[in-house]
Amino acid sequence: MTERTRLTRLKERAVEDRAALLDFLAGQYVAHLAVVAGDHPVALPVAYALDREGDQLYVHGSVAAGWLREAPGAQVCVTVTSVDGLVLARSGFHHSMNYRSAVVIGAARLVEDEDERARALDLVVDQVVPGRAATLRPPTRKELVATAVLAVPLAEASLKQRTGGVGDEPEDVEAGTWAGVLPLRVVAGEVETDPLTARPVPSDVAARAAELGR
Known part of the structure; x- marks a missing residue:
């Protein structure tokens, strides 16, 4: 965690345990990558993989995608979020969600080494179903040419979470309105x-x- 990823609001929700961050990233499927593409920012869902050995994330996409052309060498932000419950309070103001959310900021690197690219693409497949990449045929040269892989270091990363129940005002509790949590x-x-x-x-x-x- 650095100043760019340090929580400035509700700091008590920060998860300082590095292992918890890595375990969370290992268990999800979709990330959102934000980058400035030309004259405007874009944030797009991407398949990704956690590379524990390299302490980085891999994301991939089509070489024809405009945002991928802008990302190599640029500062990007990758977020991964899981909604674990809907917190249904006695007022609209106190409605919330139980969640875990990781934020990663860093310079995206275009993966050009053929061995690393192959390993990265296998990790993306295995992120979805562990062990599946080994059961598939290798990608063709045409498929590899059409696919770009980016690596984003985990040097600047944080994990934030909310757990627990409703936090209502005493007068709202006394009013008798139903409240609770809907787990997801x-x-x-x-x-x-x-x-x-x-x-x-x-x-x-x-x-x-x-x-x-x-």
């Missing part, structure tokens, strides 16, 4: 096998479905 979580449905394959669901997918189906 990602739950997997039944795996839908593509109709063009007769093979059973592979173990890596079944394991992920079981993990998310709890």
